[in-house]
Amino acid sequence: MRHFDIAIMFGSLWLLASLVIDAATPKELSVYVIGAAIAPATAISAILYWLRVPRMDFAVIFATLWMISEMVLELVTPKPLSPLMGFVAIAPMLIVGAVINFQCWRRSRLRSIPVPEALPSSD
Numbered sequence: 001m002r003h004f005d006i007a008i009m010f011g012s013l014w015l016l017a018s019l020v021i022d023a024a025t026p027k028e029l030s031v032y033v034i035g036a037a038i039a040p041a042t043a044i045s046a047i048l049y050w051l052r053v054p055r056m057d058f059a060v061i062f063a064t065l066w067m068i069s070e071m072v073l074e075l076v077t078p079k080p081l082s083p084l085m086g087f088v089a090i091a092p093m094l095i096v097g098a099v100i101n102f103q104c105w106r107r108s109r110l111r112s113i114p115v116p117e118a119l120p121s122s123d
Contacts, residue, residue, distance in 0.1 A: 003050065010046035014039060021073070024085065029077045037072045041065035056100065063092035 017038055022031040045062055053061070070089030074081055 006046055006050050010042055010049070014042040017042075024088075025073070025081060026077065026079045028079055029073070033076055034073065037076060038069045041069045059092075059096045059099075063096045066092050 014035070018031050018035040021034045021038070022029070025034070044065060045058075048058055048061060067089045070081075070085060073085075
């Protein structure tokens with residue numbers, strides 16, 4: 001049953017992303033072209049999710065696939081896309097990078113805090 005749930009979830013996300021991108025791009029770029037451009041990234045993401053890749057690895061791969069999908073859309077569109085689409089393509093990578101750096105910083109601070117040792121009892 002898990003396979004069916006994953007297929008439905010990523011199919012719905014693929015359709016939603018195609019429609020949202022279609023609304024944000026020029027009229028020359030149809031939902032069919034957008035769907036074909038982002039389908040490989042969606043399929044790869046679904047397979048990695050099904051294989052239960054660790055969360056941080058999945059987030060990095062997903063952000064990279066999202067940026068590659070935007071590059072493909074930029075190649076297939078007859079008109080240049082808006083700068084907002086460029087920001088939308090880079091935003092997931094910036095967010096993932098910020099989270100990774102924050103976690104590394106937090107772990108280094110936790111390691112530098114000395115742990116108080118138990119005082120020996122004088123019975």
